[in-house]
Amino acid sequence: MADPKALYQEVILDHNKKPRNYGALEHWSHHAEGHNPLCGDHISVTLNLDGDRIDGIAFQGESCAICKASASMMTTTIKGGTRQDAETLIREFRDMATGKLDLAGQPHRLGRLTVFAGVRDLPTRVKCAILPWHTLHAAFNSVASTSTESEDDPMHAPIGDA
Ligand code: ZN
Secondary structure, three states: OOOOOHHHHHHHHHHOOOOOOOOOOOOOOOOEEEOOOOOEEEEEEEEEEEEEEEEEEEEEEEHHHHHHHHHHHHHHHOOOOOOHHHHHHHHHHHHHHHOOOOOOOOOOOOHHHHHHHHHHHHHHHHHHHHHHHHHHHHHHOOOOOEEOOOOOOOOHHOOOOO
C-alpha cells in the first residue's frame, strides 16, 4: 500500500503541472462559473451533453492547487459517462470531503478520487476541493454562477461551517 499522504502530494502535483481537459469547449450545452471567496478560487466549467451522456467537459480559471487538481480529476472521471453517474459522484465526493462518507464501510464509486479524502482534516481546504463539483452541479442545473458562500446554493447547507 502506498502512503496516502505521498500519493495525495503526487496526484496534486501531477494535475497542477498537466491539468487535463483545461480550457473551454467550443460546442457546449452547459456552463457555470464557481467562486470560493474564502480562498480566491474561481473556475469555469463547460460541458456538452449528448442526450444523457457527457461527451465533452473542460475547465479553466484561477485557483489553488487543490481546486485545480480536483477539477482536473473530475473531468477525466466523468467524461464519457452519464449525467446520473456524475450526479452520484458529486454527492459522494462532497460527502467524502466533509467526512460524512465512511469510505471503508459504505459503497461508493469514487475510485482514485479517494486521494482527496484527507481534506476532511483540513477545514480551510474542503471548499477548494469541492468547488469544481459544486460548479458542475450548478452547470447541470443551468445556474450560471455559484459561490460556496451563497445561502441559497444547494451545496451550501451540507458543507456547513467547514
Ligand atoms: Zn482554494
